Structure formats: structure tokens, C-alpha cells
Amino acid sequence: MSVVPAQQTSGGGTSGLYDVLELVLDRGLVIDAFVRVSLVGIEILKIDVRVVVASVDTYLRFAEACNRLDLEAGPHRSAGLPDLVGEVTEDGARGKVKGALSGAAQTVSDAFHSVREGGEDSGRRRTASRAKKEESE
Amino acid sequence: MSTYVYGITRETTALPKGLAGVGEPPAGLRLVTGGGLAAVVSDCPEQLRPKRRDLLAHQKVVTELAREAPVLPLRFGSVSDDDRRVGEVLTERAERYAGQLDRLDGRVEYNVKAVHQQDAVLHLVLADDPELRALTEANRRAGGGSYDDRLRVGELVAARVKEREQWDAELLTQVLEPLAEECRPGPESSGWFVSLSFLVREAEADRLLNAVGRLGKAYTHLELRVNGPLPPYSFVDS
Incomplete structure (x- = not known):
């Protein structure tokens, strides 16, 4: 779990696809009378990220990000949990669908590349341009 | 030839037209029935791996099917020895799967x-x-x-x-x-x-x-x- 990948948001239009394919790979009915094809490579990125979170590099990056912050601009204070729970409960059926529906597409696409190359060479890292090229295939 | 399984639905469900399965060229889909249920299956390509194209094909088949009727999507890469074995599994576990289809109907x-x-x-x-x-x-x-x-x-x-x-x-x-x-x-x-x-x-x-x-x-x-x-x-x- 980390906020680090959030900086890598690239706004790619296909991010939803990766979110869905993750479910296709990781959820769904498993029937023990059938075999499943090998999915080597999927775990690799999960481990990557967990290691990064607790690293010195991460700490230094946080410290530098804090140094750059304009504290005078004031925090984005939240409304607080109880208020919002009340609001949502009372007003559940009205209003339009809105909100910041975006996310860390880059990270997800990295995960996906790691999935796809799993069978060939799961340890190899992709360069951005190569990954991009493959994406358009 | 082994059988690739996409999902389980009710026997009365018709196979959506124009859909293609995993593999290159994409495998044709068919229904295998048993116990009042139907499994959407195709031939399984040799050396199937989780490639983008095949993941998408799996997702598309299950999604289109779900538009028509309740469906239990199988996890990607579920492969049976042959159609006959798929039918046996449906019959053996008909009650369990039918119950889940009821629970998920309209959801x-x-x-x-x-x-x-x-x-x-x-x-x-x-x-x-x-x-x-x-x-x-x-x-x-x-x-x-x-x-x-x-x-x-x-x-x-x-x-x-x-x-x-x-x-x-x-x-x-x-x-x-x-x-x-x-x-x-x-x-x-x-x-x-x-x-x-x-x-x-x-x-x-x-x-x-x-x-x-x-x-x-x-x-x-x-x-x-x-x-x-x-x-x-x-x-x-x-």
C-alpha cells in the first residue's frame, strides 16, 4: 500500500481496461476439476511496490516533497467522516455521477506488462517506449 | 483437444452472436450443457498464456453473455480435458451453480x-x-x-x-x-x-x-x- 504510485498518474485512456483484466486474472469461478494455465509473472510487480514503500528512497522523496509544499496555501481540509456519511445516506439517490474518476494508469499498465511478459521473461524490465509500442498492438 | 471454459449460465441462454474466443485465429464458441446449465466453451489453443488479446477475448465473451442472462464468470485460463468433462462437472454441481445464478440474477x-x-x-x-x-x-x-x-x-x-x-x-x-x-x-x-x-x-x-x-x-x-x-x-x- 502506498501513495507513491499516485505521482505517476499518466491519465492513459486504457487504465480501465487494466483494472478489469486484473479481475479476469484474479477473480472469477475456479473449478477444481479443470486445470488453469500458468500465470507466472503476475506477483512480481506486487512485490516490487511493497519493497519500495518502506525504503530510504521513499522517505527522502517524502521529505523533499514536504520541503517543496507551500504550507501557506493551506491544507485541503476534509469535511470529516460523520458529516459525509450523513450526507450520502440522506441524499443517496439524487445528483449526477461526478468526481475525480482518474487514477494511476501508469502503474497499472506496468503491472499489465509484467503479466504479459510473464511467460517469456518475467524478470526483465520494460522501457517506457517499448511498453508503449506493445500497448498499441 | 482440450476445452477452454469462459463461464456458466442457464441452459436456456442463447449464445450471443458475433463473439470470438481465445487464440489466434480466435476459436469459435459453443455451448456444453448439463444439469440444466450451459457452459460457454471453445477449443483451447496450444500453449495458452495470459496475453492481452486472450484476456480481452475472455472478458468480452463473459461481458456479452452477462448482458443476456446471469452468468458465473470463470477465472481466466480454466481448461478442461474435453467437452464431456465440462458437461459432467455441470451435472455434478448443478445445484450449487444454479443457486449462484439465482443469487446474481440482475446484479x-x-x-x-x-x-x-x-x-x-x-x-x-x-x-x-x-x-x-x-x-x-x-x-x-x-x-x-x-x-x-x-x-x-x-x-x-x-x-x-x-x-x-x-x-x-x-x-x-x-x-x-x-x-x-x-x-x-x-x-x-x-x-x-x-x-x-x-x-x-x-x-x-x-x-x-x-x-x-x-x-x-x-x-x-x-x-x-x-x-x-x-x-x-x-x-x-x-
Whole structure:
């Protein structure tokens, strides 16, 4: 779990696809009378990220990000949990669908590349341009 | 030739037209029936692996099927020896699968993920902790601070951010869970601090979507991503 990948948001239009394919790979009915094809490579990125979170590099990056912050601009204070729970409960059926529906597409696409190359060479890292090229295939 | 299985539906369901299966060239689909149920299957290509094209084909077949009738999506890559064995499995477990089809009839899955906008969450963390703010100020005045000073601040910040992730994950769960029939955690993965899947009646999906929209507006440090409606991948019980 980390906020680090959030900086890598690239706004790619296909991010939803990766979110869905993750479910296709990781959820769904498993029937023990059938075999499943090998999915080597999927775990690799999960481990990557967990290691990064607790690293010195991460700490230094946080410290530098804090140094750059304009504290005078004031925090984005939240409304607080109880208020919002009340609001949502009372007003559940009205209003339009809105909100910041975006996310860390880059990270997800990295995960996906790691999935796809799993069978060939799961340890190899992709360069951005190569990954991009493959994406358009 | 072994048989690739996409999903299980009721025997009365017709196979949607114009759909193609996994493999290159894409395999033709067919139905195998047993016990009042039908499995959507195709020939399984040699050396099937989780390639983008094949994952998409699997997803498309299950999604199109789910438009027509309730479906139990199989996990990608489920392969049986042959059609006959698929039929036997359907017959042997007919009651269990039929029960799940009833439970999932008219329901869809939505997956919601959240990430933090880093600067916004750092603002929150520093605003809540005067001591941490003072340490940050001291570092800044000292031209960034020594390596040890920066490490110290960074470690404290990382811990606070993690707390914030847990807090926000709980917030999303508390607000959204009551709006769904069921809520299950999404696959553990990188790129977000919480992923939740919700099972909702199709007609009640707007309530969930509206709540997500409102959360995104009220909590600007959160980026929320919604995917759905999806076949109920997370709500089938093996």
C-alpha cells in the first residue's frame, strides 16, 4: 500500500481496461476439476511496490516533497467522516455521477506488462517506449 | 483437444452472436450443457498464456453473455480435458451453480479504487501534526536539511500517510458498503491503497455511483476510479 504510485498518474485512456483484466486474472469461478494455465509473472510487480514503500528512497522523496509544499496555501481540509456519511445516506439517490474518476494508469499498465511478459521473461524490465509500442498492438 | 471454459449460465441462454474466443485465429464458441446449465466453451489453443488479446477475448465473451442472462464468470485460463468433462462437472454441481445464478440474477459488479493525490495528502498530514510541521520548517530553513534530518522527517511522514490510507480506506468502505448488497476486497495489487468490489442490483447502481462522485468532491486528496458494470467476477464462490 502506498501513495507513491499516485505521482505517476499518466491519465492513459486504457487504465480501465487494466483494472478489469486484473479481475479476469484474479477473480472469477475456479473449478477444481479443470486445470488453469500458468500465470507466472503476475506477483512480481506486487512485490516490487511493497519493497519500495518502506525504503530510504521513499522517505527522502517524502521529505523533499514536504520541503517543496507551500504550507501557506493551506491544507485541503476534509469535511470529516460523520458529516459525509450523513450526507450520502440522506441524499443517496439524487445528483449526477461526478468526481475525480482518474487514477494511476501508469502503474497499472506496468503491472499489465509484467503479466504479459510473464511467460517469456518475467524478470526483465520494460522501457517506457517499448511498453508503449506493445500497448498499441 | 482440450476445452477452454469462459463461464456458466442457464441452459436456456442463447449464445450471443458475433463473439470470438481465445487464440489466434480466435476459436469459435459453443455451448456444453448439463444439469440444466450451459457452459460457454471453445477449443483451447496450444500453449495458452495470459496475453492481452486472450484476456480481452475472455472478458468480452463473459461481458456479452452477462448482458443476456446471469452468468458465473470463470477465472481466466480454466481448461478442461474435453467437452464431456465440462458437461459432467455441470451435472455434478448443478445445484450449487444454479443457486449462484439465482443469487446474481440482475446484479452487476462495480470496482472502486482509490489513490492519494500526494501534495494534498501531505498538506493534510502536516496540518494535523504541529511537531512534524516544525521539523519540516527546520529542514527547509536549513536548505533542505541533512541526510539524517530528511530521513527522519520522511519516515514520520510515510507513517502518517499510511495511517491516512487506512483511514480513507475505512471511510470508503463505511460510505459505500451500505449501498451495495455485498462488498468484497478487490485483488491486492499496486497503484492504489484500496480496491473494493460491490455487488449491486443494476437498477440501484446509480446510488453507488452518486456516492462515489460525492466522495470525490468532498475529499479532494482522493482520486477515485470506478469500473463497471462488470460481470460479477468477485462474487462467485468456488
